[in-house]
Amino acid sequence: MTVYLIHFDRPIGKGRMGKAQHYLGFVEDGQLWERMCKHASGQGAKIMAAVSLQYNIGWRCVRTWEGGRTLERQLKNKKRAKALCPMCSHSPTSEGLNHVARTSRLPSQSQVRVQRYLGVVEQAP
Numbered sequence: 001m002t003v004y005l006i007h008f009d010r011p012i013g014k015g016r017m018g019k020a021q022h023y024l025g026f027v028e029d030g031q032l033w034e035r036m037c038k039h040a041s042g043q044g045a046k047i048m049a050a051v052s053l054q055y056n057i058g059w060r061c062v063r064t065w066e067g068g069r070t071l072e073r074q075l076k077n078k079k080r081a082k083a084l085c086p087m088c089s090h091s092p093t094s095e096g097l098n099h100v101a102r103t104s105r106l107p108s109q110s111q112v113r114v115q116r117y118l119g120v121v122e123q124a125p
Contacts, residue, residue, distance in 0.1 A: 001068035002027050003075065006039070007087045008051055009058035021088070022081035023047055023059075026072040036061055062087050 003026045011019035023045060027035040035044070039059075042049035051057045062085055065071060075084065082088045 001029060001066075002032055003065045003067045003072045004032060004035075004061050005063040005075075005081060005084055006048070006059050007062045007085050012047070012051055012055060012057060020047065022085055023051075024072055024076050024081060026068055032061070032064070060087075 003024065006023040006025070008021045008023070011021045013019045025035070025045065038044045039048040040052055042053040048059075051059055065075075075081070
């Protein structure tokens with residue numbers, strides 16, 4: 001299984017509940033691209049539906065870890081997604097994003113799909 005971190009281009013929310021700029025999720029191995037497509041179409045997590053459809057906020061998958069529901073829950077409970085995010089923790093560069101995609105432990109075909117999604121490699125015509 002794979003745990004993933006999504007970074008929103010701008011925060012969502014206000015008031016007592018605070019603002020969110022990240023989403024942590026998990027997916028079965030080899031299904032990351034399909035899950036990203038579901039998030040983009042508003043299926044799955046309610047916050048991702050709001051970000052993608054209601055507020056039209058851009059987002060990207062910026063980091064992955066090998067692990068499942070237990071790891072996802074541990075990371076969520078720490079409430080420190082910003083510290084885990086390469087977009088927030090230091091100056092992002094395309095090389096840095098490529099490094100994130102390249103070092104993830106995804107199967108090679110899924111890795112290329114994620115790199116395409118991140119915009120660090122061009123899609124073939």
